[in-house]
Amino acid sequence: MTQLAAPPWSPIGWMPDHTIRLLDQTLLPNEERYLTISTVNQMAEAIRLLRVRGAPLIGISAAMGATLAARPRGDSADGALKNVLRASDDLQATRPTAVNLAWALERVRRRARAAVAAGEDLHAALVTEATAIWDEDRAMCELIGEAGLHLVPDGATVLTHCNAGALATGGIGTALAPIYRAHASGRKVNVVADETRPLLQGSRLTAWELARAGIPTTVITDGMVASRLRRGDIACVIVGADRIANNGDVANKIGTYTVALAARSHGVPFYVAAPRSTFDPATPDGAAIPIEERLPDEVRSSGGGVNAVRVEVWNPAFDVTPAELIAGYITDAGLLTRDTLGSLRS
Amino acid sequence: MTQLAAPPWSPIGWMPDHTIRLLDQTLLPNEERYLTISTVNQMAEAIRLLRVRGAPLIGISAAMGATLAARPRGDSADGALKNVLRASDDLQATRPTAVNLAWALERVRRRARAAVAAGEDLHAALVTEATAIWDEDRAMCELIGEAGLHLVPDGATVLTHCNAGALATGGIGTALAPIYRAHASGRKVNVVADETRPLLQGSRLTAWELARAGIPTTVITDGMVASRLRRGDIACVIVGADRIANNGDVANKIGTYTVALAARSHGVPFYVAAPRSTFDPATPDGAAIPIEERLPDEVRSSGGGVNAVRVEVWNPAFDVTPAELIAGYITDAGLLTRDTLGSLRS
Numbered sequence: 001m002t003q004l005a006a007p008p009w010s011p012i013g014w015m016p017d018h019t020i021r022l023l024d025q026t027l028l029p030n031e032e033r034y035l036t037i038s039t040v041n042q043m044a045e046a047i048r049l050l051r052v053r054g055a056p057l058i059g060i061s062a063a064m065g066a067t068l069a070a071r072p073r074g075d076s077a078d079g080a081l082k083n084v085l086r087a088s089d090d091l092q093a094t095r096p097t098a099v100n101l102a103w104a105l106e107r108v109r110r111r112a113r114a115a116v117a118a119g120e121d122l123h124a125a126l127v128t129e130a131t132a133i134w135d136e137d138r139a140m141c142e143l144i145g146e147a148g149l150h151l152v153p154d155g156a157t158v159l160t161h162c163n164a165g166a167l168a169t170g171g172i173g174t175a176l177a178p179i180y181r182a183h184a185s186g187r188k189v190n191v192v193a194d195e196t197r198p199l200l201q202g203s204r205l206t207a208w209e210l211a212r213a214g215i216p217t218t219v220i221t222d223g224m225v226a227s228r229l230r231r232g233d234i235a236c237v238i239v240g241a242d243r244i245a246n247n248g249d250v251a252n253k254i255g256t257y258t259v260a261l262a263a264r265s266h267g268v269p270f271y272v273a274a275p276r277s278t279f280d281p282a283t284p285d286g287a288a289i290p291i292e293e294r295l296p297d298e299v300r301s302s303g304g305g306v307n308a309v310r311v312e313v314w315n316p317a318f319d320v321t322p323a324e325l326i327a328g329y330i331t332d333a334g335l336l337t338r339d340t341l342g343s344l345r346s
Numbered sequence: 347m348t349q350l351a352a353p354p355w356s357p358i359g360w361m362p363d364h365t366i367r368l369l370d371q372t373l374l375p376n377e378e379r380y381l382t383i384s385t386v387n388q389m390a391e392a393i394r395l396l397r398v399r400g401a402p403l404i405g406i407s408a409a410m411g412a413t414l415a416a417r418p419r420g421d422s423a424d425g426a427l428k429n430v431l432r433a434s435d436d437l438q439a440t441r442p443t444a445v446n447l448a449w450a451l452e453r454v455r456r457r458a459r460a461a462v463a464a465g466e467d468l469h470a471a472l473v474t475e476a477t478a479i480w481d482e483d484r485a486m487c488e489l490i491g492e493a494g495l496h497l498v499p500d501g502a503t504v505l506t507h508c509n510a511g512a513l514a515t516g517g518i519g520t521a522l523a524p525i526y527r528a529h530a531s532g533r534k535v536n537v538v539a540d541e542t543r544p545l546l547q548g549s550r551l552t553a554w555e556l557a558r559a560g561i562p563t564t565v566i567t568d569g570m571v572a573s574r575l576r577r578g579d580i581a582c583v584i585v586g587a588d589r590i591a592n593n594g595d596v597a598n599k600i601g602t603y604t605v606a607l608a609a610r611s612h613g614v615p616f617y618v619a620a621p622r623s624t625f626d627p628a629t630p631d632g633a634a635i636p637i638e639e640r641l642p643d644e645v646r647s648s649g650g651g652v653n654a655v656r657v658e659v660w661n662p663a664f665d666v667t668p669a670e671l672i673a674g675y676i677t678d679a680g681l682l683t684r685d686t687l688g689s690l691r692s
Binding site: 194207208216220259264311314319 | 375376507538539540541542543544546549550553554556557562563564565566567568569570571572573574576600601602603604605606607608610611645646647648649650651652653654655656657658659660661662665666
C-alpha cells in the first residue's frame, strides 16, 4: 500500500447543499478560515481578491461557482441557461491571464447548452461537470507528479517560486506534485521556496502546505535566488504556469523569469509543471499573452505596513519566461521538451 | 551658479554639544524621526539595528560615535585613550561585511594614539577626525557623481538596488550620485528602484530620498527586475558596494547578484559606484568576503505581518557579484574597469 501523496485538506469543497467551501488563502499562514460561497458574485470576488488562486484551482472554482447560477429557483430552462451564461462571463472577467479559467468556463457553457437542449436538470448537470473538472485536475496532478518524480531523487533540494501546489489545484499541485510524490515514496526532499513578492505566495502558501506535509522547507527572499543557486546543491527549479504559448514560452507569477535567468547562469535545470489545459496553441508566443497589471498598493505595502510613499509603482502579476530557458515541461502527458510540446496540440 | 545636487537634509549631524543627531532610517518612509545619540552603546545599537546604514555612512557614524568615548569627563589621557580604543572595538563588532567601518575606526585609533602622544585634546582631535572623514566622504560622493554623470544622459532611466544614496553616505550617495548630478544639471532622469527585501531599502529609502529631490521614481519588487529590463529602456544599472575585493568581485546588499545576472542577460551595463575606501586589496576575491547572516524574522515578517510559519529561513545580508558581470566601477578616482581597478591600490 503506497502512502497517499495528497494532503489531508482541500482548498475547495462542495457543501451538502452544493454551496461551496473555500479556504481563504489571503489569511494564510496565520489563519485557516473557510468561507461559504453561495452566489456567483461571491465566487467572482473571491477569485478577484485571490482568496482562491492558482490557475487550475481558479478553473475549478469558476466552474463550481457557475453552478450557483443554476441552483433550483423555479426559473424556466432558458432563463436558467441565460443566468449560467452570464455567470460564466462574469467569472471569466475576474482574471485575464490564466487560460484554465476560460477553458473551464467554456466547458460549463457547452454542458449547460447541451443539458438544456436535452431537457436535463441543469444544476445537477453542472455540478457533475464541475466535479468532473475537479476530478480530472486531481488525476492530472498525480500524472504530473509521476512525470516529474525522477527529477527529485533522494536527498534532492528543489527551488520553487510562488505556489503551484495543493493550494493552487484540485490535487497535489503541479510544481509541487513531483515533490509530494517523492516524499510519499520515502525520499528525503528539501524545498527552497522564494517568498514571491508582492503577495508572498511562497512564504505564505508554499511554505505552509509543505510544512503541513512534513517536507523541510527554507524560505528566502526573491533577491536571494541567485546566491542560493550558486551554492551548488539545488537539483532543479520547478515552477507552475498560468499559460504556455504555442512556442513554449511560459507566463507565470511575476519573478519566474528572474529565477529562470539565475538558474541558467548556474546550470541548474529549470522545469515548468502544468496540466495540458495550461497549454494554449492559439497563443503563438509569450508576447501575445495578456499580462494582468494589479493595483500598486500590493507593492506599496506589505503585512499592513506602508513601504513606498509618493512614488510610482509597476505591478504586473505575471512575467514571461522564454522557451529557451526551460529544460522541460512536466505535464500529465509526460515530461516534454520544447520540441515535443506540440504533441499536446492533438 | 549650478544647482546644488545635495539634498537639503542629512541622515547624521553634530549637535552643538557634540552629541549626534541621527535620522532613524527604520521608521522611513512613514516617519522622519531624529534620535540623539550620546553614548557609544547607543551608536553601536543604532548601527546594529540599521537605524543608520549604508557602508560609507556606517564608517562616518562609527567615527562620530567613537568621539563620545572621549567626551571630557576628567579621565586621564591614558584612560580616555583606552575608552576610545574599546569603543572602536565595540563599534567595529556591529557589522562584519562593510570595510568602511573597519577603515574609519582604524583612522580613529591612529588619531587617538597620536593625539594622546602629542598631548592634544583627545575629544577635539577625534571630532576633527570624524568631521574630516565625513567631509572627505561628501567630496567623494561628488567625485563619484562626476565620474558617472555621462552614464545618465538626458531622458535616461536607471535601475538601482537597495539604497546607496544620501541616506547611505555623508553626501549625495554613491549609486545615486550620478543621478543627483544629472538631475541637478537639468537632465530628465527616471529611476526604477527595486524594493530590496527583506528590509525594503529600495522602496522605503531610495524612493523616499529621490521623491524628496523631485526625481521620478518607480518602485518594483525584486522579482520584477528581469521583466523590467526586458522592456529595453533601462540605460544602465547602478548599485553601491559594501566591499570590493582585489579581483573586482563586489559584496553588496543581498539581491544585487540576481540583478546583475538579469542585466547581463539583457545586455544592460551594470555599474558599481563606491569610494576608494570600499576597495579592499587585502581581500583577494568574493569568496573571501565574510557574509553577515541576519535574523530569520526579517524574512519571516514584513510590515508587522507574519508571512512564514514553521519553516526555516536563510537570510544572508549580502551577496557577491563576480567582477565579470560588472561593466565599470564609478569611483572618486574616476570610472574604472576591472583591469584599471588596481590603480586604487596605490
